[in-house]
Amino acid sequence: MTIRSTRRAFLRSGAAAVPVLAFSPSANAWLSCSDAAADAIAIPDLDGELLTDPADRAAAADDWGHIVSETPLAVLVPASIDDIRKAVKFCRQHCIKVGPMSMVGNSHSTQGQSQARCGLVIDMSGLSEIHAINPGDAVVDAGVRWFELLQQTLPLGKSPPVLTDHIDLSIGGTLSVGGIGGQTPQHGLQADNVLELWVVTADGDLEVCSPTSKATLFNSVRGGLGQFGIIVKARVKLIAVKPLARHYTAVYADVATLLADQVALMNEGRFDYVEGLGFPQPDDSYVLTIECVKYFDEGAPPDDAAMLAGLNFIPGTEAADTQPLYDFFDRLAPIVAFTKITGEWYLPHPLTDFFLPLSEAADFIESTLAVTPAIDIGYGPVLIYPFPRSKVTAPFIPLPNEPVSVLFSLLRWAPSADPAVAADLVAKNREVYEGVREVGGKRYSIGSVELDFGDWILHYGARWPQFLARKLIFDPKNTLTPGQGIFPW
Ligand SMILES: Cc1cc2nc3c(=O)[nH]c(=O)nc-3n(C[C@H](O)[C@H](O)[C@H](O)COP(=O)(O)OP(=O)(O)OC[C@H]3O[C@@H](n4cnc5c(N)ncnc54)[C@H](O)[C@@H]3O)c2cc1C
Known part of the structure; x- marks a missing residue:
């Protein structure tokens, strides 16, 4: 079966694209037919388009964080895998950095991870x-x-x-x-x-x-x-x-009780989905909520009492509703739509996520939330849920050295577009990160924390020699994905 998406996401500027024909190493620029340069090198024929319009380059210099802005020389909207092959070969030959980016609504990275200063951004939405x-x-x-x-x-x-x-x-x-x-x-x-x-x-x-x-x-x-x-x-x-989702929520008095119940549910496999959320309150406290889902067939709903049996939430705070499974999976869509209307979707999002060792998680989360006022989270929320290390097989996703890790996310929405406010929140992320490292935690490599080369070595820990060796094998000229800032030269 072949299904073609109707979406094509290029020509954001709305202007007609001027065909790019050549690259000039001396000018470090892509050239159209009206430009001239003695050292112009013809670019390969492409099925898609190479965009050099300032508006297209500006779009590729933005992401959901709106904190970092690195402008590429051009944006490739590929129409085939061959386009990417030709462009990567060309860039490697001329030492141009290449950053793949999901360009629809800009990338959802928040700290320039998919940007490529003076390089080529590949708009992956062209392959859809x-x-x-x-x-x-x-x-x-x-x-x-x-x-x-x-x-x-x-x-x-x-x-x-x-x-x-x-x-x-x-x-x-x-x-x-x-x-x-x-x-x-x-x-x-x-x-x-x-x-x-x-x-x-x-x-x-x-x-x-x-x-x-x-x-x-x-x-x-x-x-x-x-x-x-x-x-x-x-x-x-x-x-x-199954086509339907029975969705349960309940409020907890403290993080330790929430985590203990989540771990028990994880080990038992009672639900298809378990998360935990912290909603900041006007008095800077957090309402801690478990969120669990059981998929089911029409006419065979789960027994609510059995599903919640033995859990230690605050009595009377439990609630349940039924939704089509797609609606549950797409539950953020109304929030996205609403915040696009209010404008909050377009403000900086200096969020950060960590993996904590279970033994340290409750104390660490409680003490971090105690010094994190509601204004520093904004729309939020905070995420808290455990998962077993044994299920994670991807070797370059470092986790704490314990059987169970806890995701702890501060999904910060800045209260204004003021760059100083976003910078302050990014600095606070750094402080939290240093605390996370002290208790044996790791960063989930999305979001906004400023890291230097030494931080990345610590991040990969025992895996660093292997990570470096693979970089030397697969990308020895260090062309790919500069926006992660791991190899900043
Ligand atoms: C509202 C919101 C909710 C989110 N919820 C979750 C969540 O629940 N769980 C979670 O894990 N994450 C979540 N994220 C984070 C998300 O996983 C990251 O932002 C991630 O970067 C994916 O976004 P993207 O597809 O826009 O990729 P991008 O941000 O464009 O890319 C991410 C990184 O991968 C590179 N890259 C992109 N495409 C490719 C490719 N094809 N090949 C190689 N490298 C590539 C980029 O250069 C960049 O370094 C959320 C983000 C937002 C904004």
Whole structure:
């Protein structure tokens, strides 16, 4: 089955594109037919487009953080994998940095991770085809967004095992960072549920890799922060799901009790989804809420009393409702729509996420929230939920050295567009990060924390020599994904 998305996301400027014909190393610029340069090198023929208009370059210098802005020389909107191969080969030859970016609504990174100063941004939304939906997997272009895949699979009773809270994220983007959600306690990360990857290497070659074929490349690229190759297509796992979601919430008195119940539920597998949220209050306290979901068939709802039995929430705070499964997966859509109207969607988002060791998590979270006023979270919320280390197989996603990790996310929405406010919140993230390291935690590599080279070495810890060795094998000229700032030269 071949399903073509109707979305094409180029020509954001609205202006007619001027064909780019050449690159001038001396001018460090892409040239159109009206430009002249003695050292002009013709660019290869492309199926898609190379955009050099200032508005297109400005769009590629922005992300959901609105904190960092690095302008590329050009934006490639590929119409084929071959376009990416040719562009990467060309850039490697001329030492131009290449940053893959999910450009729809700008990238959802918040600290310039997909930007490429004076380089080439590849707008992965140009590759947006769902190639096949099979009984146990789907083959999709990297620019397909998770909600687009779900719209095709849910009518067939199938879903990817793990979904992020926001499903308007690109498949290539979340496979590159990890992809965590309320199904992670049972199924691991999205990067643990990919079966095969098509990767354009830093040489511009196309490789197909999996756990059994070219496994070194496969294990480098999933969760590899774009450092080892560009994911252009993926075979992602699908599992059978039921069409309805019974959705439970209840309030907890403290983080330790919340975590203890979440861990018990995780071990028991009672629910299909378990998360925890902290909602900041006007008095700077947090309402701690568990959120659990059981999928079910029409006419066979779960027994609410049995589902909540033995949990230690504050009596009387429990609530339950039923939703179509797609509506539950797309539950952030109304918030996105509302905050686009209020303008908050467009303010800086200096968010940060960490993985804490379970033994330290309750104390660390309580003490961090005690010094985090509501204004520092804004729309928020805070996320708190555990998952087992054993489910995470992607080697370059460092976790604490304990069997259970706890996701702790400060999903900050800045109260204004003032860059000084965002800078202050990014500095606060750094303070929290240093505390996280002291208790043996790790950063989830999305969001806004300023890191130097030494921080990245500490981040990968015992895995650093392997990470470096793979970089030297797969991207020795350090062309790929400069916006992560791991190799800043
Ligand atoms: C509202 C909101 C909710 C979110 N909820 C969750 C959540 O529940 N769980 C979670 O895990 N994350 C969540 N995220 C974070 C999200 O996973 C990251 O922002 C991630 O970067 C994916 O976004 P993207 O598809 O826009 O990728 P981008 O931000 O464009 O890319 C992420 C990184 O991967 C690189 N990259 C992108 N595409 C490719 C590719 N094809 N090949 C190689 N490298 C590539 C980029 O250069 C960049 O370094 C959320 C983000 C937002 C804004």
